[in-house]
Amino acid sequence: MSAALELQPIARRRLSLPLLGLLSGILVLACLLLALLGPVLAPHPPGQIVSPTVFAAPSRVFPLGTDYLGRDMLSRLLVGARYTVGTALPAALLASLLGTGLGMLAAVRGGLTDAVISRAMDTLISFPSLIFSLVIVAALGSSLAVLVGTAAVIYMPGCYRIIRAVAVDIETKDFVRAARARGERTSDIMRHEILPNIVTPVVTDFGLRFMFIVLLVSNLSFLGLGLQPPLSDWGGLVRENLSGLSVGAPAVILPAVAIAVLTVSVTLLVDNLPGRKAAMRER
């Protein structure tokens, strides 16, 4: 035990992980490709009842069996990728874009601008994400646009805080002060002086936002409060087959596993990106 207490540099531990990063990167890419090509690859029409047997066991015709109505599970999974990724990706992009933009603005402008934006973000971050979405869905329904907007608003403050913190640090550097002295406008300082120096935190943070949003969207669909059929994302597939857990477990577990594969590999990929330490610490 005494040997274990010796102080070990963290760098040594990191060296053993690139394989994990590579593997998760490949899985993330595969999920994105599925979202793009899913309908082309699907062997059966996903919305059509193709088998008289509900919850049929996997066979040559239906490689992953059938669902609670006798639809092909593989086809529904392949097409479901599109709805899960298609909701989460724009939402994450929006959250990242708004959070990064406002974070840089607050850092460069400071003063009242910073105070107003920061307090607004403090309020938004005081909601548990699922609770906030429930209130919004109750009021506005759960169309694709509402879901994307809600998820973006929920996960924007986290991005804002990280980017603001990093940007405030850079804002004190000499080259920014020089740019100020040259009389450059705020937008130019943000674009040319700050942005090129915060690419790494922006990218790693985007990965984490995407992961959180996939989970949020899936949870909402699982509760029956996300995308409504016939738009069945992976969370929705779990929900619609849930009653058949005792007879057709694969139809319930497979979509849930698909979500986990996507979210876990995004997390592990982000965790293994170079320069991720700072972003992870701030969360």
Add this chain to the structure above:
Amino acid sequence: MAEAAGPVLRAPAGRSLSAMVLRRVGMSLLLLLAVSVVVFAGTEFLPGDVAQMVLGQGATPEALAGLREALHLNEPAVLRYLHWLGGLLTGQPGVSLVNGMPVAALIGDRLPNSLLLAGLTALVTVPLALFAGITAAVWRGTLYDRGLTVGTIAAVSVPEFLFATVAVLVFAVRLHWLPALADDVDTDSLRSLARSFALPVLTLALAIFAQMARMTRAALVSTLNSSYIEMAILKGVRPVRLVLRHALPNAIGPIVNAVALSLSFLLGGVVIVETVFDYPGLAKLMVDAVSTRDMPLIQACAMIFCAAYLLLVLLADIAAILSNPRLRHR
């Protein structure tokens, strides 16, 4: 819910400890007030006439007018907000739009169940997660630590309903050890309590455990890396004593911070778990209210969840303030 909520603490500039804590408490109350504005604004988005929605198409104009009067629908939004806030604070958050029951009574029935579920989960998780986090920090760099780190990172990103469905599949469907639902809260004997709570608590605990163990490990590792620990090692302090007497007392603050923040993850997990197991708790009440668009009920539930969340984050921040050695000896 993965963000740490609450305002970012400013560097303390010549403030006393109690002043900082008080300032932080005041900030939480302000945030709760801001949250209530956002939650109330939800009703403003509702399309159509609420009175019409409640009474249906066949309602007489007199009945509609009467209900509008009762719900204060004729007043401006600001007045209605103040009225609603006053109702919340005095324990009368209005009447359900769906079944006409007082919201307070509906919540009163369910809240104890949710607290019981959350309490049992915390009781199971906190000791296990602390043990895992502390041992991983002590044996950091070993295979055990690496496995735990990768495992917890992965577990944090797994949706709770995967844990829940797999647990039901294994323990209820295949093995027939436990009931698949926890719709009947049976607290008569310890045995029946354990049977009905085993699966919901297991599912919730898995999600919280990963978060808590990871944050505990991080808190202790930063203490173990400090130079006074190195000094103690060089002095020849025995490892067990080193951890228990030298490192842990100084890591208590960050660890309490980690525990409180991790417990705030319960608030999301409980929504999923109560739904899966049909557990009669507050979160299930809220989810059902969302599908019937019962706004007064949704708003009251949302306020309770947000208040609980802010309270946990407040506790975490206070632990961080109190454990800051630069403030302790002022």
